[in-house]
Amino acid sequence: MKSHLQQLVSRALESLREKGDLEIENLPAVKVDRTRDRRHGDFACNIAMVLAKAARRRPRELAEAIVAALPDSDQVERVEIAGPGFINFFMTPVAWQRVVASVLEQGERFGRSELGGGRPVQVEFVSANPTGPLHVGHGRGAAYGATVADLLEAVGFRVHREYYVNDAGRQMDILATSVWLRYLELAGVEIDFPSNGYRGDYVWDIAATLHRSHGDAWAVEGGELMEGVPPDEPAGGDKELHIDALIARARALLGEARYREVFDLALHTILANIRRDLEEFGVRYDQWFSERSLVESGAVDRAIERLRQSGHLYEKEGALWFRSTDFGDEKDRVVVRENGQKTYFASDIAYHADKLERGFERVIDVWGADHHGYVPRVKAALRALGDDPSRLDVLLVQFAVLYRGGQKVQMSTRSGEFVTLRELREEVGNDAARFFYVMRKCEQHMDFDLDLAKSRTNENPVYYIQYAHARVCSVLRQLEEKGLPRDRQEGNAHLHLLHEGHEQELMVMLSRYPEVVEEAALNEEPHQVAHYLRELANAFHTYYNAHTFLVEGAGLRDARLNLIEATRQVIANGLGLLGVSAPETM
RNA sequence: GCGCCCGUAGCUCAGCUGGAUAGAGCGUUGGCCUCCGGAGCCAAAGGUCAGAGGUUCGAAUCCUCUCGGGCGCGCCA
Numbered sequence: 019m020k021s022h023l024q025q026l027v028s029r030a031l032e033s034l035r036e037k038g039d040l041e042i043e044n045l046p047a048v049k050v051d052r053t054r055d056r057r058h059g060d061f062a063c064n065i066a067m068v069l070a071k072a073a074r075r076r077p078r079e080l081a082e083a084i085v086a087a088l089p090d091s092d093q094v095e096r097v098e099i100a101g102p103g104f105i106n107f108f109m110t111p112v113a114w115q116r117v118v119a120s121v122l123e124q125g126e127r128f129g130r131s132e133l134g135g136g137r138p139v140q141v142e143f144v145s146a147n148p149t150g151p152l153h154v155g156h157g158r159g160a161a162y163g164a165t166v167a168d169l170l171e172a173v174g175f176r177v178h179r180e181y182y183v184n185d186a187g188r189q190m191d192i193l194a195t196s197v198w199l200r201y202l203e204l205a206g207v208e209i210d211f212p213s214n215g216y217r218g219d220y221v222w223d224i225a226a227t228l229h230r231s232h233g234d235a236w237a238v239e240g241g242e243l244m245e246g247v248p249p250d251e252p253a254g255g256d257k258e259l260h261i262d263a264l265i266a267r268a269r270a271l272l273g274e275a276r277y278r279e280v281f282d283l284a285l286h287t288i289l290a291n292i293r294r295d296l297e298e299f300g301v302r303y304d305q306w307f308s309e310r311s312l313v314e315s316g317a318v319d320r321a322i323e324r325l326r327q328s329g330h331l332y333e334k335e336g337a338l339w340f341r342s343t344d345f346g347d348e349k350d351r352v353v354v355r356e357n358g359q360k361t362y363f364a365s366d367i368a369y370h371a372d373k374l375e376r377g378f379e380r381v382i383d384v385w386g387a388d389h390h391g392y393v394p395r396v397k398a399a400l401r402a403l404g405d406d407p408s409r410l411d412v413l414l415v416q417f418a419v420l421y422r423g424g425q426k427v428q429m430s431t432r433s434g435e436f437v438t439l440r441e442l443r444e445e446v447g448n449d450a451a452r453f454f455y456v457m458r459k460c461e462q463h464m465d466f467d468l469d470l471a472k473s474r475t476n477e478n479p480v481y482y483i484q485y486a487h488a489r490v491c492s493v494l495r496q497l498e499e500k501g502l503p504r505d506r507q508e509g510n511a512h513l514h515l516l517h518e519g520h521e522q523e524l525m526v527m528l529s530r531y532p533e534v535v536e537e538a539a540l541n542e543e544p545h546q547v548a549h550y551l552r553e554l555a556n557a558f559h560t561y562y563n564a565h566t567f568l569v570e571g572a573g574l575r576d577a578r579l580n581l582i583e584a585t586r587q588v589i590a591n592g593l594g595l596l597g598v599s600a601p602e603t604m
Numbered sequence: 605g606c607g608c609c610c611g612u613a614g615c616u617c618a619g620c621u622g623g624a625u626a627g628a629g630c631g632u633u634g635g636c637c638u639c640c641g642g643a644g645c646c647a648a649a650g651g652u653c654a655g656a657g658g659u660u661c662g663a664a665u666c667c668u669c670u671c672g673g674g675c676g677c678g679c680c681a
Binding site: 352364458478 | 675
């Protein structure tokens with residue numbers, strides 16, 4: 019509807035230009051907006067004010083010329099010029115009524131479009147280190163990333179969803195060592211658990227699995243374990259040196275094969291847990307991309323070599339540095355450490371180069387906002403490699419801070435004090451969790467009040483929307499119980515009987531849906547869909563309270579049923595995009 | 605110190621990329637069920653859009669500064 023008006027205005031401008039009535043170099047994009055006040059019509063266009071200066075005409079006079087040149091349309095009832103030069107469009111009733119028929123005809127497809135033209139886009143999200151269960155912070159990235167991906171797909175992009183598995187770094191070694199140390203404790207060895215180790219219960223669980231498989235056979239004496247290990251922080255030492263030494267002891271005492279077995283057991287157990295968690299949360303991936311595979315295939319070495327050959331690397335203090343400051347980063351970055359190990363950043367360069375090589379027109383990374391300082395260096399690396407960094411968009415999601423009983427809930431993966439995503443889902447349900455997470459725009463800090471989200475009776479917007487959906491279903495059930503006939507064709511033929519104000523408003527709401535989906539997708543703003551659905555549900559509940567649908571007259575009844583069924587369809591489509599269910603009863 | 609994000613009703617947040625009189629929910633107050641589900645509806649009260657300048661026909665929105673809050677600034681990932 020909006021694009022129809024934009025075309026009309028564009029054609030008007032073209033014809034004015036042809037006639038020499040409008041002397042202007044190039045035409046800007048015509049913007050048509052919904053009005054806030056019905057007295058200003060249904061849509062308004064500000065083009066006359068935008069062009070006034072360049073055309074050296076008075077805005078209102080220019081507006082009059084544009085209106086005179088507008089092609090006819092059966093959707094436009096009349097056009098007015100108002101205020102400083104707004105062109106206000108008043109739509110015909112037929113224009114709105116058509117939306118109802120169109121929703122019913124298109125069903126689940128209503129709101130989808132081919133805007134993206136099938137162009138390939140990758141969305142990488144969550145990608146949490148497999149060193150522990152997903153917590154509520156990851157949940158926001160999961161809900162947000164999944165919804166952005168679904169939105170882009172809805173407007174016609176070919177979307178590839180990916181999870182980058184950090185299975186090759188030092189954190190994984192700390193995890194493997196933590197598991198083995200817990201195993202030692204199960205085998206009766208007394209140890210001081212390192213302050214830097216992973217303390218969560220899940221570490222005990224994995225250690226127990228290990229103990230069931232191997233008994234005490236992989237145990238060593240406490241004294242042997244600590245040989246040559248510098249003291250931990252509580253004992254006055256350095257916790258990093260301490261844990262690194264313990265990792266080295268674990269490798270030496272277990273041998274590479276057994277160490278690898280512990281490592282892989284921990285990795286696979288936790289990764290399986292993460293996959294299940296996300297799947298239950300309605301979040302699916304096309305690919306789980308392993309960092310280790312990147313290392314083992316030599317891709318990381320090749321990326322470093324490319325940087326070296328193009329002269330962007332140098333050696334300093336025994337380490338190999340990337341001169342990222344040449345590309346706007348605030349300081350240079352190490353890619354190979356003094357000890358010969360490649361940094362995580364080195365893998366990430368190779369990973370992002372690989373993404374672009376795979377032919378995605380656009381690559382979207384969804385990261386926690388704490389990683390924002392990392393963006394310039396990744397973009398710098400892509401530029402240094404001769405790639406176009408503008409193909410990469412990093413969307414930063416601010417943290418969700420949990421509140422319980424009005425108190426901030428402290429979280430730390432290491433200490434094991436955190437609320438897992440699973441716990442949250444079990445407490446508030448998938449629907450509320452998915453909805454709450456995307457209710458706010460991603461750069462907004464979010465206070466996630468557990469008590470509020472848990473309360474199932476009131477205040478919860480997701481129930482309000484779902485209730486509207488269930489109510490329509492309930493009306494349709496009533497229809498059957500009363501044995502009343504229903505004819506959709508007749509309903510469409512009698513849409514002109516829907517002239518109540520509430521009906522009008524509901525139809526206007528329905529007509530907005532495709533615009534909302536498009537805006538939300540192109541701006542990566544799922545919250546727009548969430549807010550829209552609330553408004554739509556409100557329009558429906560208001561209508562429901564003001565009028566009876568199952569009236570005597572068959573024509574009016576069928577028309578109203580078509581209207582509320584169209585409403586149900588749009589609610590279902592919108593909730594579907596957000597990963598929230600649309601129940602028929604509640 | 606430098607960089608990024610945020611500051612809008614008592615609380616939690618929208619505000620359509622510069623438009624017309626700044627909007628919702630919750631909370632507060634007062635109304636609405638012999639009728640399709642009251643998990644609903646209607647109404648009222650509630651604002652110096654953190655503050656100060658600037659850009660222009662027009663600013664909550666764009667620019668600069670100040671003040672507050674969050675997060676980053678590793679040869680960690």
